Amino acid sequence: MSAVKILSNIYWVGAIDWNMRHFHGHTYTTKRGTTYNSYLIVDDKITLVDAVHASFAKELIENIRQVVDPGKIDYIVANHVETDHSGAYPELLKLCPKAKMFGTQKCKEGLQKHYYGNWDFQVVKTGDKINLGKRTLQFIEAAMIHWPDSMFTYCPEEQLLMPNDAFGQHYATSERFDDETDPAVLMEEDAKYYANILWPLSSVIARKLEEIKTSGLPIKMIAPSHGIIWRRDIKKAIDAYTGWSQNKTKPKVVIAYETMWGATEKMAYKMSQGLTDAGLEVKLYDVAVTDRTEIITQMLDAKGYLFGSSTHDNDMLTIIGGFLAFLKGLKPRNRVACAFGSYGWAGGAVKAIEEIVKEAGITLAQPGLSVQYVPDENELKRCYEYGKEFAKIVKAG
Numbered sequence: 001m002s003a004v005k006i007l008s009n010i011y012w013v014g015a016i017d018w019n020m021r022h023f024h025g026h027t028y029t030t031k032r033g034t035t036y037n038s039y040l041i042v043d044d045k046i047t048l049v050d051a052v053h054a055s056f057a058k059e060l061i062e063n064i065r066q067v068v069d070p071g072k073i074d075y076i077v078a079n080h081v082e083t084d085h086s087g088a089y090p091e092l093l094k095l096c097p098k099a100k101m102f103g104t105q106k107c108k109e110g111l112q113k114h115y116y117g118n119w120d121f122q123v124v125k126t127g128d129k130i131n132l133g134k135r136t137l138q139f140i141e142a143a144m145i146h147w148p149d150s151m152f153t154y155c156p157e158e159q160l161l162m163p164n165d166a167f168g169q170h171y172a173t174s175e176r177f178d179d180e181t182d183p184a185v186l187m188e189e190d191a192k193y194y195a196n197i198l199w200p201l202s203s204v205i206a207r208k209l210e211e212i213k214t215s216g217l218p219i220k221m222i223a224p225s226h227g228i229i230w231r232r233d234i235k236k237a238i239d240a241y242t243g244w245s246q247n248k249t250k251p252k253v254v255i256a257y258e259t260m261w262g263a264t265e266k267m268a269y270k271m272s273q274g275l276t277d278a279g280l281e282v283k284l285y286d287v288a289v290t291d292r293t294e295i296i297t298q299m300l301d302a303k304g305y306l307f308g309s310s311t312h313d314n315d316m317l318t319i320i321g322g323f324l325a326f327l328k329g330l331k332p333r334n335r336v337a338c339a340f341g342s343y344g345w346a347g348g349a350v351k352a353i354e355e356i357v358k359e360a361g362i363t364l365a366q367p368g369l370s371v372q373y374v375p376d377e378n379e380l381k382r383c384y385e386y387g388k389e390f391a392k393i394v395k396a397g
């Protein structure tokens, strides 16, 4: 995709990664690909904010070349070390070796440990500004959004916030702005990014949002380094982040289970009937057949979780085990959960699930429900009632 003017003399010069399907190793399934957004500001000092993945360095350089000779770049703002935004620096800096880089102290250290380059780097802190001519850039340290080195860059003359990973989405599109794309898909990808990457950093994000609100910086455009640029639905984007970062939920239950011969699945379906009849929104997933990234996204606004597994070797099955280990790392707060499952003789899955649920900081709402072998009519009725009882707990908030 060619360079796109986003404001007067400011251009998107990034890359669209249509075929990216796995991000962060295999921890995040990017079914709609991703973008690496890089912004070129043409002022007295020609400035690039963030770069792209190394495999798209050629596209970045070609896009810059459509606007200016890359050799004329004076400044490079590195908001983040992670290689999806920094990978192209070695190739780019061959063309503009005298460009001065700006970033946090941790960014300087991190780039050095990635690329071992002899680059001109100036460390900046929150409140520091650089003058580009007609515009200034102001820096806001944003440690742990999403690495210790992370930083936001703000241009007061344009009321433009460039917050790198924050407000981004893994979403490959030919459109660049929120008013040009399907808002439902955009919000789905926005929530997916938050749930699968930023959720454990919620307390830091809540504080940063408050800091930005208190500082009273007017924002007319949020240009993240992944996905769509926000210029119409800025309030919607900030409100969504505010709610997620405060772990706000709704009366919704996600049932996630793994089943060996179908008995645990029968229990899950009966519980879902009880919950649905009680008026709750329910999502039900066999974790062995549905992608984890999608399930985690649905868990972001759900108050209640029901986790099920058949017993195998006195433990839960391995896919639900991996799923719960991932969820524990996301540090969900203000949630309630229960465990259930079928066993043959000794049992063990329900206890194993309950242990990891407690370690994850999720409240166990009621004792787990186990059934030997295949549930009979009475046991299925008990599963239905169990769902209804859980619904009351979820509704109580």
Ligand code: FEO
Binding pocket: 080, 082, 084, 085, 146, 147, 165, 225, 226
């Ligand atoms: Fe998009 Fe934390 O890198």
